[in-house]
Amino acid sequence: MIQAENLTKLYGGIAVLNIPAITITEGESFGLVGNNGAGKTTFFRLILDLIEASSGEVCIDGEKVARRDSWKSKVGSFLDESFLIDFLTPDEYFAFTGKVYGKSEGDVAAFLESMKEFFNGEILGSKKLIRDLSKGNQKKTGIAAALLSDPQILILDEPFTALDPSSQIRLKRMLNELKGSRKMTMLISSHDLNHVTEVCDRIVVLEKGVVVRDTHTTPDTLKELEQYFAV
Numbered sequence: 001m002i003q004a005e006n007l008t009k010l011y012g013g014i015a016v017l018n019i020p021a022i023t024i025t026e027g028e029s030f031g032l033v034g035n036n037g038a039g040k041t042t043f044f045r046l047i048l049d050l051i052e053a054s055s056g057e058v059c060i061d062g063e064k065v066a067r068r069d070s071w072k073s074k075v076g077s078f079l080d081e082s083f084l085i086d087f088l089t090p091d092e093y094f095a096f097t098g099k100v101y102g103k104s105e106g107d108v109a110a111f112l113e114s115m116k117e118f119f120n121g122e123i124l125g126s127k128k129l130i131r132d133l134s135k136g137n138q139k140k141t142g143i144a145a146a147l148l149s150d151p152q153i154l155i156l157d158e159p160f161t162a163l164d165p166s167s168q169i170r171l172k173r174m175l176n177e178l179k180g181s182r183k184m185t186m187l188i189s190s191h192d193l194n195h196v197t198e199v200c201d202r203i204v205v206l207e208k209g210v211v212v213r214d215t216h217t218t219p220d221t222l223k224e225l226e227q228y229f230a231v
């Protein structure tokens with residue numbers, strides 16, 4: 001369970017995030033939407049303790065993320081390319097990440113085999129460094145690395161952006177399967193209202209750092225969100 005209380009982040013004295021209280025329960029698929037600059041990435045960075053809150057705190061399973069480390073083994077995340085080690089090939093990167101998570105070579109090989117369709121023959125077995133991959137293939141590498149540890153909690157920032165249509169559909173299928181079979185808790189930000197409502201059971205809308213909508217997904221949610229964002 002992820003809990004945030006009195007969570008604020010200020011830059012230059014201006015609040016870019018202000019969440020008095022929010023709870024994301026185990027197994028929940030939590031979609032975060034909002035216009036550019038709404039604070040989605042800032043929220044994820046605070047959850048992952050990548051930046052310091054101006055006030056308040058985030059707890060994962062009761063542990064303050066800013067104080068402890070053991071929550072890290074429960075969480076897989078990919079926010080942007082800075083999560084990658086771009087002077088490695090994807091194979092080297094997965095081998096390294098697997099070691100960090102205590103996975104055997106066999107585990108890593110089996111995992112990569114399960115990702116074959118998603119990788120579409122583009123990622124593995126080439127001498128290309130991650131920095132020379134296309135943006136979409138870098139994203140696939142990062143998403144796969146986040147999943148390699150078989151996390152209880154998965155946090156992905158705009159995972160559908162830069163993926164081709166087939167890969168977007170495959171990713172959606174994969175996330176829905178993980179939700180069903182593993183009861184993985186998922187936090188997914190997206191500008192694609194279609195995808196996010198197809199994957200997430202709960203949709204939170206941020207506007208200028210404030211939660212302005214927090215609803216469970218129903219067959220009407222997509223239409224309601226489209227109306228909300230219509231200019």
Ligand SMILES: Nc1ncnc2c1ncn2[C@@H]1O[C@H](COP(=O)(O)OP(=O)(O)OP(=O)(O)O)[C@@H](O)[C@H]1O
Nearest residue numbers: 011012016034035036037038039040041042043191
């Ligand atoms: N290091 C920083 N210094 C100053 N302002 C920052 C910094 N990081 C983020 N911000 C500001 O915080 C606000 C929220 O940014 P954030 O990246 O969280 O938004 P977002 O909802 O993820 O946007 P997008 O959809 O464009 O990715 C923006 O106004 C941004 O300029």
